[in-house]
Amino acid sequence: MVNNQIIDDRDARLSPEDLTALRDNLQEQRQFREDQLRQIAALPSRTEELIQRRSAAQTEVRVKLAASARMVLADVEAALDRLAEGRYGRCHLCRRGIDRDRLMIVPQARYCARCQQVREAGR
Numbered sequence: 001m002v003n004n005q006i007i008d009d010r011d012a013r014l015s016p017e018d019l020t021a022l023r024d025n026l027q028e029q030r031q032f033r034e035d036q037l038r039q040i041a042a043l044p045s046r047t048e049e050l051i052q053r054r055s056a057a058q059t060e061v062r063v064k065l066a067a068s069a070r071m072v073l074a075d076v077e078a079a080l081d082r083l084a085e086g087r088y089g090r091c092h093l094c095r096r097g098i099d100r101d102r103l104m105i106v107p108q109a110r111y112c113a114r115c116q117q118v119r120e121a122g123r
Contacts, residue, residue, distance in 0.1 A: 014089055014100055022088075022107045026080050029108070033073040040066045072108070079108040091115050 014022070040062055082088040089098050091112040098112045111119060 013097075014103070018100065018104075019083065019088070022103060023080070023083055025107050026076050026083070029076045030073060030080070033069045033076065036069045037066060037073070040069070075108040075110070078110070093118075 043062065079088065089103060090096070091098055092110045093115040094112060096112055098109055102109055102113055109116070
């Protein structure tokens with residue numbers, strides 16, 4: 001089902017074709033992250049010796065990769081939910097439309113560029 005949502009803000013207008021392309025992109029990202037998490041989980045853990053040989057750094061990298069993949073996956077799934085509910089493309093803070101070009105680059109974006117900068121400056 002195609003959502004015919006069109007955001008009113010001048011630079012943030014999303015056509016039905018844009019929404020379809022964004023949905024396809026998000027679904028591809030979801031599949032990629034799910035595959036990535038399966039691959040990380042399937043890395044060899046055959047014997048106790050192998051586990052002992054794996055360095056702490058390698059283990060840390062795996063843990064961080066998995067955490068990052070889960071975080072991106074959650075953002076992608078939230079964006080797909082917003083698309084399905086007709087709320088996609090609105091900034092979670094100021095409620096203005098997120099710029100179309102920003103969404104084409106970061107389709108899971110929750111915030112407009114201005115609000116994203118404010119959030120990052122507050123960290």
